[in-house]
Amino acid sequence: xxxxxxxAKAAGVSVTTVSRALNGYSDVNEKTRTKIKEIxxxxxxxxxxxxxxxxxxxxxxxxxxVSELNRSGVKDNFTFEVMCGINDSLGDLGYDLIxxxxxxxxxxxxxxxxxxxxxxxxGVIIQGMKKDDPYLKEVIDSNIPSVLIDIEMKGTNVGYxxxxxxxxxxxxxxxxxxxxxxxxxxxxxxxxxxxSRKRLKGYKKVLKDAEITFNENYVVDGAFSExxxxxxxxxxxxxxxxxxAIFCASDLMAxxxxxxxxxxxxxxxxxxxxxxxDDITLAAYVDPPLTTIAQDKYQIGYEAAKLxxxxxxxxxxxxxKMLDNHLIIRETTAxxxx
Amino acid sequence: xxxxxxxAKAAGVSVTTVSRALNGYSDVNEKTRTKIKEIxxxxxxxxxxxxxxxxxxxxxxxxxxVSELNRSGVKDNFTFEVMCGINDSLGDLGYDLIxxxxxxxxxxxxxxxxxxxxxxxxGVIIQGMKKDDPYLKEVIDSNIPSVLIDIEMKGTNVGYxxxxxxxxxxxxxxxxxxxxxxxxxxxxxxxxxxxSRKRLKGYKKVLKDAEITFNENYVVDGAFSExxxxxxxxxxxxxxxxxxAIFCASDLMAxxxxxxxxxxxxxxxxxxxxxxxDDITLAAYVDPPLTTIAQDKYQIGYEAAKLxxxxxxxxxxxxxKMLDNHLIIRETTAxxxx
DNA sequence: TTGTATGCGTTATCAG
DNA sequence: CTGATAACGCATACAA
Numbered sequence: 001x002x003x004x005x006x007x008a009k010a011a012g013v014s015v016t017t018v019s020r021a022l023n024g025y026s027d028v029n030e031k032t033r034t035k036i037k038e039i040x041x042x043x044x045x046x047x048x049x050x051x052x053x054x055x056x057x058x059x060x061x062x063x064x065x066v067s068e069l070n071r072s073g074v075k076d077n078f079t080f081e082v083m084c085g086i087n088d089s090l091g092d093l094g095y096d097l098i099x100x101x102x103x104x105x106x107x108x109x110x111x112x113x114x115x116x117x118x119x120x121x122x123g124v125i126i127q128g129m130k131k132d133d134p135y136l137k138e139v140i141d142s143n144i145p146s147v148l149i150d151i152e153m154k155g156t157n158v159g160y161x162x163x164x165x166x167x168x169x170x171x172x173x174x175x176x177x178x179x180x181x182x183x184x185x186x187x188x189x190x191x192x193x194x195x196s197r198k199r200l201k202g203y204k205k206v207l208k209d210a211e212i213t214f215n216e217n218y219v220v221d222g223a224f225s226e227x228x229x230x231x232x233x234x235x236x237x238x239x240x241x242x243x244x245a246i247f248c249a250s251d252l253m254a255x256x257x258x259x260x261x262x263x264x265x266x267x268x269x270x271x272x273x274x275x276x277x278d279d280i281t282l283a284a285y286v287d288p289p290l291t292t293i294a295q296d297k298y299q300i301g302y303e304a305a306k307l308x309x310x311x312x313x314x315x316x317x318x319x320x321k322m323l324d325n326h327l328i329i330r331e332t333t334a335x336x337x338x
Numbered sequence: 339x340x341x342x343x344x345x346a347k348a349a350g351v352s353v354t355t356v357s358r359a360l361n362g363y364s365d366v367n368e369k370t371r372t373k374i375k376e377i378x379x380x381x382x383x384x385x386x387x388x389x390x391x392x393x394x395x396x397x398x399x400x401x402x403x404v405s406e407l408n409r410s411g412v413k414d415n416f417t418f419e420v421m422c423g424i425n426d427s428l429g430d431l432g433y434d435l436i437x438x439x440x441x442x443x444x445x446x447x448x449x450x451x452x453x454x455x456x457x458x459x460x461g462v463i464i465q466g467m468k469k470d471d472p473y474l475k476e477v478i479d480s481n482i483p484s485v486l487i488d489i490e491m492k493g494t495n496v497g498y499x500x501x502x503x504x505x506x507x508x509x510x511x512x513x514x515x516x517x518x519x520x521x522x523x524x525x526x527x528x529x530x531x532x533x534s535r536k537r538l539k540g541y542k543k544v545l546k547d548a549e550i551t552f553n554e555n556y557v558v559d560g561a562f563s564e565x566x567x568x569x570x571x572x573x574x575x576x577x578x579x580x581x582x583a584i585f586c587a588s589d590l591m592a593x594x595x596x597x598x599x600x601x602x603x604x605x606x607x608x609x610x611x612x613x614x615x616d617d618i619t620l621a622a623y624v625d626p627p628l629t630t631i632a633q634d635k636y637q638i639g640y641e642a643a644k645l646x647x648x649x650x651x652x653x654x655x656x657x658x659k660m661l662d663n664h665l666i667i668r669e670t671t672a673x674x675x676x
Numbered sequence: 677t678t679g680t681a682t683g684c685g686t687t688a689t690c691a692g
Numbered sequence: 693c694t695g696a697t698a699a700c701g702c703a704t705a706c707a708a
Binding site: 677678679680681682683684685686687688689690691692 | 693694695696697698699700701702703704705706707708
Binding site for chain 2: 046110117
């Protein structure tokens with residue numbers, strides 16, 4: 001636990017000199033510097049980031065706020081991959097990442113600004129927050145630089161990163177239309193999520209372009225849940241036997257549809273084509289492997305961190321970043337059988 | 339950015355009094371306290387954890403060091419689930435978690451002790467480290483309280499959390515033996531991992547108990563890799579057609595075996611029984627669903643954090659924790675066909 | 677080129 | 693019950 005003081009004493013100089021020598025200032029005798037460096041090494045000195053941050057008013061630390069980072073939601077590795085991207089990006093940029101441990105109970109006790117200020121983070125990346133989360137308003141109102149993932153909201157100090165959900169949905173739908181499908185249903189996530197609205201928009205757009213009348217009964221809410229989707233899909237297929245394809249706003253929901261189809265004795269993809277969204281790891285492993293719109297989750301995280309740091313440095317004025325998705329054709333889609 | 343000073347000024351008292359009032363000391367007039375609290379609220383005050391840590395010499399922060407927290411290794415959610423457990427546990431205990439962003443290049447520049455001291459963490463949890471990682475020695479040598487996950491090493495300030503790998507392997511093997519199998523192969527992970535040795539030990543133990551001679555040609559190295567396992571399994575099944583069951587030291591490797599079996603036209607589980615280890619999310623989704631030894635990954639993380647904090651508080655003398663595993667029978671194992 | 681003094685925001689000691 | 697003062701480890705303006 002050697003401090004700058006110990007080095008100063010050992011080297012017979014003042015702490016000032018040590019500080020400057022170690023931080024590469026030019027106005028220090030090279031002999032002195034080498035001597036100090038040697039001693040520092042000997043003593044296994046490493047600067048106390050706390051003290052430094054305190055005096056410099058700069059922590060080089062970013063907070064990560066993940067709603068409900070717990071047992072649930074482990075099934076899709078979305079969160080984790082984003083996190084890896086964030087971590088790598090911050091590493092490249094010389095920042096550290098601190099995980100905000102919070103939950104609804106704690107949120108009531110401490111405001112967003114308090115949480116952030118307490119830990120003296122320079123900015124925060126926020127993931128998995130619902131649109132109706134009370135914290136969201138605080139985020140916007142606070143002047144803490146923040147980057148939201150998949151929530152398109154901007155403020156003076158707030159930016160976001162997302163993928164092109166609308167175009168992604170269009171790719172999925174075009175794929176189905178090209179395969180001759182016309183009675184295409186959609187299992188969407190909750191309305192609360194912006195991505196749901198975007199994906200619905202893409203769905204409608206393609207229908208319109210293909211001159212297919214939009215049927216609102218064809219769009220049901222799967223709440224981003226596998227089980228819920230299984231239920232609604234079962235009902236949907238029951239009520240509308242003419243449906244030959246389903247576009248799902250997430251892979252997890254698509255997996256629910258697959259289960260529903262199996263229960264009804266449907267053979268996939270011959271009797272029903274299914275397209276998912278996300279390309280979670282499971283997508284390639286379910287039976288049959290899922291055709292889906294792949295999001296580059298790692299990249300989302302990487303760009304989010306980059307955007308945040310750019311914002312901190314006043315380098316980014318747009319405060320948003322939209323990434324491309326792409327279609328992965330596996331085995332849950334097939335040309336329409338006549 | 340209100341500080342304790344601002345409050346003191348606004349309340350017309352000294353900073354000392356503010357500090358004590360806010361920290362719940364008894365020796366402060368209740369009237370003064372309420373007044374101070376009001377002002378604090380008004381000013382949206384929250385204490386600067388940095389300053390506090392500096393003077394108290396206590397950061398309430400724990401570091402998490404994950405080897406290669408990047409794109410690779412995302413396939414199994416092991417790391418992530420452990421992390422969730424750590425996060426929750428630390429939240430319960432009032433600690434924060436900071437992610438150490440490190441890689442081999444950075445490790446060369448900065449020692450473990452330096453890394454830890456720099457960030458002033460009170461302790462570190464280490465996950466996914468190989469036994470031959472040069473950092474490991476540093477961990478042991480440093481006096482930084484550390485908890486290793488799945489590396490059974492103890493030191494004055496070093497403890498570990500693991501699951502009962504030997505017994506887990508025994509359960510897997512007993513299951514196969516009970517099904518009548520006698521020619522049971524094993525695909526193990528790399529020798530570098532302690533868990534591999536433990537699992538091998540369990541494998542041998544059960545063979546011995548069942549009075550089956552151990553055949554060293556039946557044990558091959560799958561390097562914890564799906565692809566490598568597919569290769570070695572293919573060769574194994576080629577050379578030893580008498581084998582009717584394979585115990586794999588990880589689910590990922592078991593998935594490789596499943597692929598190999600498919601290539602050979604084997605029907606699972608009729609022609610070959612397969613047992614995995616870990617119970618990663620994919621295990622339930624591969625075709626057919628994998629019989630495996632489940633580890634409670636979340637719990638591993640939870641206990642690791644708990645152990646670390648206990649160690650910090652001098653509460654734990656044993657410095658180790660072993661968790662139970664359990665067998666999950668799915669559809670890759672069946673009674674031996676005669 | 678080097679040293680002295682000051683301050684970052686907080687808590688602890690001790691005197692009043 | 694309250695306040696002045698020192699201290700934590702470091703960086704920096706200013707003086708020498």
